[in-house]
Amino acid sequence: DIQMTQSPSTLSASVGDRVTITCRASQSISSWLAWYQQKPGRAPKLLIYKASSLESGVPSRFSGSGSGTEFTLTISSLQPDDFATYYCQQYNSLGTFGQGTKVEIK
């Protein structure tokens, strides 16, 4: 089974900060990686698919990069609506999520 490891687990940041979250796969997953945003009590929302493709309607301050085993989600300028938990998901072999990264207000 493919394991996904996100870092950090928690991130404290301020509005306007550039934020980067890392996701590592236990084996190569090519570019079969997605990123989701989840707010408390809500369903996850797809942000990025195929490692770097922006889902329709998602603000351009979100971007994804990477391939193989190492991936990043970057928020170029953190907005108040972006404080949430972010998950990566590999879909090279079934589906496995990372443990999540909570982005909180500094």
Add this chain to the structure above:
Amino acid sequence: EVQLVESGGGLVQPGGSLRLSCAASGFSFSTYSMNWVRQAPGKGLEWVSYISSNINTIYYADSVKGRFTISRDNAKNSLYLQMNSLRDEDTAVYYCARDRPPRSSTPASFGYWGQGTLVTVSS
């Protein structure tokens, strides 16, 4: 507008059974593969099961294999999850989620999610 509405959650004793449903609307249901994803209270997301658009391919997470059965009725635009031999660790919000691309042959990225239904396994 794509809508996914889960139902069927509730309180069940360990060893019991429950059947979840997901009613889909706003898209061609028979064209998209579907999934169940769960989230235990205060925990992360766990993919549970996948069924292809043509019902030919089904996958399960090891944690539910042999106890859960996924199915769909394309005529009724509905997805189901039959859960048997439930354990305490199955307590979670269960989401149905649609694959982003049509006619995928394995789980893909999940472009649409329902609001979730809570399953509590407790004596």
